[in-house]
Each structure stands twice: as structure tokens, then as C-alpha cells.
Amino acid sequence: MTSTVEKSINSLIKSYNENTSIRYKLLDSFLVALCISAVIEFLYALAINNSPYNAFLGSFISKVGQFILTVNLRMQTNPDNAKEFQHISPERAFADFVFASLVLHFCAISFLG
């Protein structure tokens, strides 16, 4: 069982390295960085303290939100999904990304107090 899982993971990594363009790798590294920082923040809140709670929530959710929006951008521009997003050009996807991020961070900043 473990060996098959290991094998699958290896082939997954290989396929990822081969089939992903450098742009998406850049986006993915941003995603991973967001993920790591969100996890660290969450663990800190869990283990040490989470007050002021609104500040913690604001920054944590803004990280999660940024993660989501970046994934959205990645999905919308991915040529594999072109059939799903006929109305959305890559430029439009980026505009969506910027608008939604602005709204998100506006909310987060006002929540930080």
C-alpha cells in the first residue's frame, strides 16, 4: 500500500515538473508560501494566543482569501479549462483577480481596526 502511494506521488511530482509552465510554477510557489504562513499563524493562535481575535481573523482570512483568488486566477487562465470559461479571457481573469483582491483586503483592513 505504502509503496503504491509512494509510487503515485513520485509520478505525480514528475508529471507536475514536466507539464507545468513556469508561470504556473510561480503562482504555485506563491500559493505554497501563503499556505505555510497561514498554517504558522493558525498554529501560533492555537498554541500561544489569538488575541486580538479580530486582527488574527482579519489576517488569517485575508491569507486564505488571497490563496483562493490566486487559485481562481490559475483556473481561469488554465488552457485545460478553456471550455468552461469561454467568456473569460486571461486579461479579464486578471482584472477579476485584482478587483476581488481589492475588495478582500479592504474588508480585512477595516476589520483589523
Added chain:
Amino acid sequence: MSANNSETVRSLLKLVILVCIAGAAVSSRLFSVIRHESIIHEFDPWFNFRATKVLVSQGFRNFWNWYDNTSWYPLGRATGGTLYPGLMLTSGLIHKILHNLNIPIDIRNICVLLAPAFSGLTAYVTYLFTAEVKDERAGLLAAVFIGIVPGYISRSVAGSYDNEAIAIFLLMFTFYLWVKSLRLGSAFWGAITALAYYYMVSAWGGYAFIINIIPLHVFTLILMGRYSPRLYISYCSFYTIGTLASMQVPFVGFNPVGTADHMAALGVFGLLQLVAFTTLVHSHLPSKQQFETLLKATLIAGSALGIVGMAFASQKGIIAPWTGRFYSLWDTGYAKVHIPIVASVSEHQPTSWPSFFFDLQMLIYLFPAGVYFCFRSLSDHVKGEASVFVIIYSLFGSYFASVMVRLMLTLTPIVCVASAVALSTLLDSYIQEPAETEQVAQDTSEKKDKKTKKDKKDKSIEATHAKIIQKIQEKTGIKAPDARLLVIVNVLLMLVLFVFHSTWVTSNAYSSPSVVLASKTPQGDTLIIDDFREAYNWLNQTTSEDAVVGSWWDYGYQLAGMAGRTTLVDNNTWNNTHIATVGKIMASPEEVSYDILRKHDVTHLLVVFGGLLGYSGDDINKFLWMVRIAEGIWPDEIHERDYFTPRGEFRMDEGAAPAMKNSLLYKMVYHKFADLFGSRPAVDRVRQVKLPKVGPELDSLDEAFTSENWLVRIYEVKEPDFLGRSFKDAKAFNEGKLRTRF
């Protein structure tokens, strides 16, 4: 050129029709303004109106930090942080804009007319929503329905300045944006949905419905195997931004991350991440078997982690359990046992069958047909998703509406949408041009031709067959002119009847301000009964400004709004103990009540009595709830059983239970009532009983005011006797009856 032209004509027609619908929606809500005057209705609107006046006169900052020490005396209420400010901010903004345009309209008129104005917008939004589900023809029908259906008018007539006035518009608007963002898969529309949701959160507690129904929709779509990147994008962008935004409303606070009501949304959010991740992995894994092992491993690990995390959080109390009000939705007996204050409100009772027909008329039987047509269009790639939404909303809306009368309001929009889908499907097949159907028939036969190219003989036979059948159908089948006429005339008749029914219900049932009552004399003249305003105005004009008026909580908002006096309890009902105190005052004997009254600095007591007029919503009919709520806090002193006769009757006449006869409310209500009838026996017209010849005596209160029809009676609490005697002794001494022994 001609196609282009007809398109322009069509869009112009649509615009004209929509404007007409909005006009009809607004004007059918103006009955009460025309009959009475521009006046705020009922109870809660009076508070909203007062809050809006604070906003307009003292500015946003003071409104936000408003601490109201004239209500819930002596506790006060941090009003700014315990209300949904959306409604007041909306009318405040309109007021500001109009004043900047040099239109000096009074804030009261804005408040009165806000609900009709928003109902016009609701009609438009419902049109857009239905157009997403089916097409624009159905949309127009849905707009007409929502514009005049009594189920929605009941909460949006002119003067009904309540949260629901704008909330239904926001509900439909959010749902429309959600369906649209799902269709486009656009983060932009997801963010707009989140903003509309934020507006909704700031306006009405019913936002919990949105944050549960949308995740449920997403969950169902995943289960149906219809996950798509569009779903991920629209839901995730909506959820993250919406959650963050909704926490900006002070009254909501950290609830979206801390209470069970919102956890379904979070769970679905987590699930979507898992699904998206596995799809990504899937695209990189060549073999199916590898993918399946990985999928199993991640899914099992992910759900186990999620469930353990949730269980841990609820165990530790990080996630608050479901609230009592929520339990009462699933277990209809719950509220009566655990939260009598919720059960005591008439609009929290289960809905009776006739009221479905009363509020929705023909829509209620078109509704299931509409849901059926939504099931039929499930296979449609894009509209199918909207159909799933309509189905889920219909199911839950129907359930909630049957549990609580009040929630009929959330069911109404979807009933309109589904009925419009049903009706327009019917009309589509009967109104369409015969030429078009022929075309369709030819198309299908042509397709068949291609399939059966091999045997040409069969083809020619089949074609002639089809032609013959078509000819026969044109003359005798369901597409024949007479059949069409029959159906269309029937539908028209139903629509006309619906309009008449709606107008009748609106005019007769939902347009009464309830502050001013209207009745008919035997001669047929309208009689206006204005006792409430008379009494509140009396309080305003004659009592000192720091007077504290005690009354049952129903009248708290009106007292604050119209009389401008300090109240003990009001319709906010946030403090059960304080309400129970008032219940105890009303239910206890005079001596006990007097002490409580003095401790709370009460100067006046107000009771509502309908016995002379036959007004059934008076305090005697609410009395048992006062007793029950008081018993909940003081089980040793108040017993519900004592207020019934030994045979278990709730009587007001000679045979009333002693506790009843001694209660302060009984004495206040029937004080000197018998004198009004002279030598004849006094009759209470609500209870239909004859009252004792000698009415109850009051020692510690003075009758201060009784309105024209005895609807409102106000008593003044006496100062303590200057010699420290009890009121009974003092009275007896003054009458020369007291024998002193030396």
C-alpha cells in the same frame, strides 16, 4: 435588419413592462396611506423609525455608538451594537441624497415609502433571477407575481418600515448574483455576490438562510458529480469575502466563525478545496489506478481531519452550539417548553393550511409543477445548476414556511419563480406560432431521415406518416386552435382572478396600520379608532419627561416612539428576566406589585383593554403568557395553575380564580368598568362574559387616563403614604371607617 429591429422592439417592450410591474407593485402597497395617512405601522417599525431619526439628527457616529438609556430601564440598551443597521442606513442615505438635491422630504415619508419602493426593485431582481433559471418570458411572469403576491405584500406595505422591507430584495439579489456568478465562473461576480450578502447581513437576521442554502446547493452539485472550476471559483470567492465582510456588522461579530449555524458553509468550503486539489492531481496522474489510491488516501485523511477538528472545537466550546431559536425550527414544541418568550409571539406559530392559499392563491398549486419542470431541465449544462438551486430553495422554503408563519415571507419569492416557470412553459407550447412548430417538426423528421438513410422506402413512408399525424394534430390534437384557445383563456382567467384576489387580500388584511384601527358601523360608515395615539399623546403632553411607563413588552417600541417616554421592557426582548419582572407585576396582588413598581421607579402603568370594543389582542388575552414567563423566573411565587378555576377554566366573571381576581392586571383592566353600564350588568365583549356588579378596587394606583373607547388605560403609581401607613389603612382612615384601639 428586421431581426435587429424586432430585437429592439422586444427590449423596449420588456422595459415598459418592467416599469409597469414596478408601478403596480408600488401602488398596490399604498392602501393604508390613502385610507389613513402616512404613518408608521405596528411595533418594530416604530423602533426602526426612532433609530433612523437618531441617525438623521445626530449623525452616523452617534448612531453607531448609540446607548439608549430610555429603554429597558434601569438597564438601558447598547442599541448601536445590537441592531441590524442596514435599514436605517439605507433610508438615512436616501434622505441625505435627496436633501443634497434640494428635495426637502421628511424622513418619516422616506421610512413609510421605503418598503414599496424596494418591492419594485424586488420585482426587477426576481425577473433577472428567473431569467437565469429559464428565460425572460418566465422572468416577466415572475416579476408580476412577486409584485402583487399577498405573501410578500404582508411585510412590505407602505409604513411597514421593518427589516424585511429591504431584506427580501437583498435575498433575491444575492441569489441572482450567486446563480449568475456560478454560470460565468467569475471571481468578479463572486465578489459582488459577497458584497450583496454583506448588505443582507447588515439588514436582517435571515441572512443565515443564505449562508446555509448556498453551501447546500454547492454540496448537492458536488454529490451529483457536477463539480467544475466555475463552482470552485464562485463559491470560494463568495465565501471568503462574504465571511470577512459579514463580521464587520457589530451585531453579528465573530458568529460566522464561531457558531454552528455557519459551520456548514465552512465545511463545504473545506470540501471544495479537497475536491479541487484531487482534480488537479488527477490531471497530472496518467493511470487511473494511481489516482484512485491517492484520491482515497486524501479524502479519508481530509474528512477524518475535518471531523476530528469540528468535534474537538465543539467539545471545547470554540464553536457555539445551535441557538434555541434554531432548534425551534426543527422541533415545533421546543419553543413552548424552553423559550416561552419566542412561542408567545403569534407570528412564530406554525402556519395553517388556508393561509398558504390566502397568501399565494393560484401560485401554491402551480408551484409543484414549476419544481417539476426544474427537475426536467436538470440535464441542461448551465441552467441545470440554477434549477438545482430552485429545487433546494423550494424544499427548504416550504419546510420553514410550514413551521413558522413569519417564514412564509422567504418562501414567497421562490413560489413566484417556480410558478412562473410552470406557467411560461405551458404558454410557450400553446402560444408559439404554428409556423415555428412546423419548422421544429420538419427538423426532427429531417434528423430522422439522416439516421435511416439506408432504407429509403421506410423513410418515405415515415415522412408521409409524420405529415399525416401532424395534419391531424393541427386540427384535433392539443395544438389545434380550439384547444389552444381553451388553455389560453383559462390561463388568462386564472391570472385575472389572481390579481383580484391579491388586491382584495392586500386591501382587507394587510393594509391596516394596527396603530389606528378602522371598523364599520352597522350603517356601513368607516369608524376610525385612534385610541393608541390618543393615549400616547396624552403621555407625551402631560407626564414629566423622566416618567417611567410600565407596560407589557408589545407596547414598548410604540411608547418610546410615539410617547417618547422611558420604558421597562420593549419588543427587543433581549432580557427575559426583565420581561418576567413586568409579568410578575401584572400577575401579582397589588401589595407585591407595588413594591416592585417602586423599586423600578415606575410612575405610570399602561394596559390595553378590548372588552368594550371587542378588540381581541388585549392584555387579558396575553395574560397567560405573562404568567408563564414570570413563572419561569419565580416558580415559587407564580403558578399558572392558580389563575384557572378548580375546573380548569380561564374565567373573568364572578367565578374567576382568586389569584386572577387579585392580580394587578385584572384590577387595572376592569377598574370602574361596571360603572359604565349603570344598572345593567357589565359585559366584556371579547370574552363574552358578564362581569361582577362590583368592580375591583385599586388602592396603590390612581386611574390617570382612559382613552375614548377604553382601549388604553393608564394608571399613575401613588407616592407612598406620608405617614407610612399601608394604602388600605389610609383609605379606610380617610373614609372614617378605621377604628383605632388605644
